[in-house]
Amino acid sequence: MKLVPLGDRVVLKQLVAEETTKSGIVLPGQSKEKPxxxxxxxxxxxxxxxxxxxTMxxxxxxxxxxxxxxxxxxxxxxxxxxxxKQSDILAIIE
Amino acid sequence: MKLVPLGDRVVLKQLVAEETTKSGIVLPGQSKEKPxxxxxxxxxxxxxxxxxxxTMxxxxxxxxxxxxxxxxxxxxxxxxxxxxKQSDILAIIE
Amino acid sequence: MKLVPLGDRVVLKQLVAEETTKSGIVLPGQSKEKPxxxxxxxxxxxxxxxxxxxTMxxxxxxxxxxxxxxxxxxxxxxxxxxxxKQSDILAIIE
Amino acid sequence: MKLVPLGDRVVLKQLVAEETTKSGIVLPGQSKEKPxxxxxxxxxxxxxxxxxxxTMxxxxxxxxxxxxxxxxxxxxxxxxxxxxKQSDILAIIE
Amino acid sequence: MKLVPLGDRVVLKQLVAEETTKSGIVLPGQSKEKPxxxxxxxxxxxxxxxxxxxTMxxxxxxxxxxxxxxxxxxxxxxxxxxxxKQSDILAIIE
Amino acid sequence: MKLVPLGDRVVLKQLVAEETTKSGIVLPGQSKEKPxxxxxxxxxxxxxxxxxxxTMxxxxxxxxxxxxxxxxxxxxxxxxxxxxKQSDILAIIE
Amino acid sequence: MKLVPLGDRVVLKQLVAEETTKSGIVLPGQSKEKPxxxxxxxxxxxxxxxxxxxTMxxxxxxxxxxxxxxxxxxxxxxxxxxxxKQSDILAIIE
Incomplete structure (x- = not known):
């Protein structure tokens, strides 16, 4: 099952950062705000x-x-x- | 009797999921939110x-x-x- | 006397349903909501x-x-x- | 002195109904709502x-x-x- | 010094009515509402x-x-x- | 350093009136409202x-x-x- | 990593003024409002x-x-x- 957007719409998935603590434990990033x-x-x-x-x-x-x-x-x-909508996308991160 | 939409309008029917409990009983899905x-x-x-x-x-x-x-x-x-209106439809699920 | 609408306007008359009670009495439908x-x-x-x-x-x-x-x-x-206005009419019932 | 409307404007005068009481006295209609x-x-x-x-x-x-x-x-x-404005006129009464 | 309006703008001066009292004294009309x-x-x-x-x-x-x-x-x-703006002028009085 | 406006924008500087009191003292006009x-x-x-x-x-x-x-x-x-914006300028004083 | 704006968008970085106190100490300008x-x-x-x-x-x-x-x-x-958006930029400082 997948989402096929119509018109000028774009499907996004929020990025979840992994974070390594100083002791080396990898914490999944859900608690980190990346709005x-x-x-x-x-x-x-x-x-x-x-x-x-x-134009997309x-x-x-x-x-x-x-x-x-x-x-x-x-x-x-x-x-x-x-x-x-694509017009709600402000910038691409390169 | 049926609805014949005008212009760019689309008639939708919300999906109702059936759900099988662990004991095997099928529960009609009205209580499940699928907004x-x-x-x-x-x-x-x-x-x-x-x-x-x-264009539709x-x-x-x-x-x-x-x-x-x-x-x-x-x-x-x-x-x-x-x-x-068709413009209120965000994506098709395939 | 009749109403002759201008431009894209449409004159509507709300439908009033008649309803027959179980005892067979016909009740005029004003109390039934058909908004x-x-x-x-x-x-x-x-x-x-x-x-x-x-175009109408x-x-x-x-x-x-x-x-x-x-x-x-x-x-x-x-x-x-x-x-x-005609654009406020969503669908025709056939 | 008269009003000469500009553009798509229309000058209206509200209708005042005369009403005859049962005793036959004609009452000018200012108190009757005809909004x-x-x-x-x-x-x-x-x-x-x-x-x-x-077009008018x-x-x-x-x-x-x-x-x-x-x-x-x-x-x-x-x-x-x-x-x-003419677009605020919904219908002509014939 | 005078005002030279730009574009579709119009400079207006509110009319002040003179009013003659019954005793014949002319009262300048500032107190009379002519909005x-x-x-x-x-x-x-x-x-x-x-x-x-x-077009003006x-x-x-x-x-x-x-x-x-x-x-x-x-x-x-x-x-x-x-x-x-000229579009805020509803009618000319002739 | 100067401001170079973009598009239809205009940079304005509010006028400050000088005012001479009856005794002849010139008061800079900051306290006089000239909005x-x-x-x-x-x-x-x-x-x-x-x-x-x-067009400007x-x-x-x-x-x-x-x-x-x-x-x-x-x-x-x-x-x-x-x-x-230039469209916010109502009139030129000549 | 850098931001590549789409369409008519512009990426800005607020200016931070350095300020030298009378005693000659340079203070970074974060506390100075330059909105x-x-x-x-x-x-x-x-x-x-x-x-x-x-056009940009x-x-x-x-x-x-x-x-x-x-x-x-x-x-x-x-x-x-x-x-x-570029239209939110009022003027260039030269």
């Missing part, structure tokens, strides 16, 4: 959206910064995703 | 909507994720439907 | 509305679902009507 | 309004239903008028 | 305003009705003016 | 702004009336400026 | 944004004044950035 970084997992086809031509400029695998209050949280098969 | 998944039951013709050309990209039978606060709940012959 | 179903009683000419070309897709006699909070209630010769 | 019916007393030239071409479809003498919260009340020589 | 009548004292050139072509249809000396809550009050050399 | 008069100190290039072509109609040195609630106050090297 | 001055660190490609053609007029290294309430604060590798 706006995410990885692109699916990209809509673009085209005419609300009467305007949209992000690609699957891109790490991106997205607008904090944008998007809809969706859970599918126990995974959490965020679906945003 | 944003629905199946497409009718699709409007698209065309010029609010002065903009809209969903089809009857598609399972979709739609925007939580969008749409109008409608009941017809004891069935509950949600009528949304 | 969004109505019959089209007059259709505007469409044309250029707010700078956009509108509903016809007198259609039973329709309209958006709950849309429209203006009007009373004329002791009859109650609702005047909506 | 949305009015007669057209002047019609603007239409043309380009806010960048959009507007009402004429002086038309009795119309207008949107309850629209328009500006104006008094001129002790007469009360309402100036609305 | 929406004004005389045009300067008219902008029109042209492209906010991407739309605007009022002239210096016109007495007009303007929208009550529109405009900016400006005082210049102890005179009070109101600067409105 | 909407300002002098143009820099003018953006205009061009396409938000998809619309804007004010020039450095113009004294202007601007909209009271418009603009952003900016301080640079202990001088206070207001940056407004 | 609206920033340096451009990355510029999006422009192009069609929300159906409108946008700022360049990396420009010192700019930006609109106080605009933009999204982003932190990347312990550096704080602000991502704004």
């Amino acid at each position: 706006q970084q995410a990885e692109v997992v699916a990209v809509g086809p673009g085209g005419t959206v609300d009467g305007k031509e949209v 400029n992000v690609a699957v695998g891109n790490q991106v910064i997205y607008s904090k209050y944008a998007g809809t949280e969706v859970s599918l098969e126990d995974e959490e995703y965020i679906i945003v | 944003q998944q629905a199946e497409v039951v009718a699709v409007g013709p698209g065309g010029t909507v609010d002065g903009k050309e809209v 990209n969903v089809a009857v039978g598609n399972q979709v994720i739609y925007s939580k606060y969008a749409g109008t709940e409608v009941s017809l012959e004891d069935e509950e439907y949600i009528i949304v | 969004q179903q109505a019959e089209v009683v007059a259709v505007g000419p469409g044309g250029t509305v707010d700078g956009k070309e509108v 897709n509903v016809a007198v006699g259609n039973q329709v679902i309209y958006s709950k909070y849309a429209g203006t209630e009007v009373s004329l010769e002791d009859e109650e009507y609702i005047i909506v | 949305q019916q009015a007669e057209v007393v002047a019609v603007g030239p239409g043309g380009t309004v806010d960048g959009k071409e507007v 479809n009402v004429a002086v003498g038309n009795q119309v239903i207008y949107s309850k919260y629209a328009g500006t009340e104006v008094s001129l020589e002790d007469e009360e008028y309402i100036i609305v | 929406q009548q004004a005389e045009v004292v300067a008219v902008g050139p029109g042209g492209t305003v906010d991407g739309k072509e605007v 249809n009022v002239a210096v000396g016109n007495q007009v009705i303007y929208s009550k809550y529109a405009g900016t009050e400006v005082s210049l050399e102890d005179e009070e003016y109101i600067i409105v | 909407q008069q300002a002098e143009v100190v820099a003018v953006g290039p205009g061009g396409t702004v938000d998809g619309k072509e804007v 109609n004010v020039a450095v040195g113009n004294q202007v009336i601007y909209s009271k609630y418009a603009g952003t106050e900016v301080s640079l090297e202990d001088e206070e400026y207001i940056i407004v | 609206q001055q920033a340096e451009v660190v990355a510029v999006g490609p422009g192009g069609t944004v929300d159906g409108k053609e946008v 007029n700022v360049a990396v290294g420009n010192q700019v004044i930006y609109s106080k309430y605009a933009g999204t604060e982003v932190s990347l590798e312990d550096e704080e950035y602000i991502i704004v």
Whole structure:
């Protein structure tokens, strides 16, 4: 099962950082706030959206910064995703 | 009696999951929250909507994720439907 | 006296269901909530509305679902009507 | 002195119903609520309004239903008028 | 010193009515409410305003009705003016 | 250091009136309210702004009336400026 | 790691002023309020944004004044950035 976004929508998955403590124990990063970084997992086809031509400029695998209050949280098969419009993606992290 | 949506509107029916308890009893899924998944039951013709050309990209039978606060709940012959604009459909589940 | 709607406006009349009790008495349906179903009683000419070309897709006699909070209630010769824009009509019931 | 409306504006005068009591006395109708019916007393030239071409479809003498919260009340020589945009006129009463 | 309005703006001066008491004394009209009548004292050139072509249809000396809550009050050399957009002028009084 | 405004923006400097008391002492005018008069100190290039072509109609040195609630106050090297869009300038004082 | 802004977005870094006390000690300027001055660190490609053609007029290294309430604060590798749309940049400081 996978999400196929429509129009100018992009499916994101928030990044979870692993963190190594000074004693060397690896802690999974859920407790660390990373509110706006995410990885692109699916990209809509673009085209005419609300009467305007949209070209998609992000690609699957891109790490991106997205607008904090944008998007809809969706859970599918126990995974959490965020679906945003491409215009809510502010920058790609390279 | 059936609903024939106008313009860029789409008639959805929320998915109800059946759930089998560990003892094997099948429980109908009404108590399980699945707020944003629905199946497409009718699709409007698209065309010029609010002065903009809209092409319909969903089809009857598609399972979709739609925007939580969008749409109008409608009941017809004891069935509950949600009528949304296609732009409120975020993604198709494949 | 009749209402001739302008532009993309449509005059609706809410449907009143008759209901037969188990004892066979017919009760007029005013007490039964049917908030969004109505019959089209007059259709505007469409044309250029707010700078956009509108084609009318509903016809007198259609039973329709309209958006709950849309429209203006009007009373004329002791009859109650609702005047909506065609875009507030979500679907035709067939 | 008369009001010459600009653009897509229309000058209305609310209708006042005369009412005959059972004893035959004619009461002028000011106390009777008729909030949305009015007669057209002047019609603007239409043309380009806010960048959009507007054709005027009402004429002086038309009795119309207008949107309850629209328009500006104006008094001129002790007469009360309402100036609305044509798009606030919902229907003509014929 | 004079005000030269830009774009589709119009400079208005509120009309002050003189009122003659029964004893024949002329009272200047400041205490009489005339909130929406004004005389045009300067008219902008029109042209492209906010991407739309605007033609000016009022002239210096016109007495007009303007929208009550529109405009900016400006005082210049102890005179009070109101600067409105032409679209806030509802009608010319002839 | 100087401010070079972008697009349809204009840099203004509020006018400070000098006032001579009856005894002949010149008081700098900071205490006198002149909220909407300002002098143009820099003018953006205009061009396409938000998809619309804007021609600049004010020039450095113009004294202007601007909209009271418009603009952003900016301080640079202990001088206070207001940056407004040209459309917030209502009139030139000549 | 660097931020590559999309569309008409610009990545800014707020300016921190150094301040020398009278006794000659240099104090880093974090305590000094400079809310609206920033340096451009990355510029999006422009192009069609929300159906409108946008040309980028700022360049990396420009010192700019930006609109106080605009933009999204982003932190990347312990550096704080602000991502704004170019239209939120009011002026370049030269």
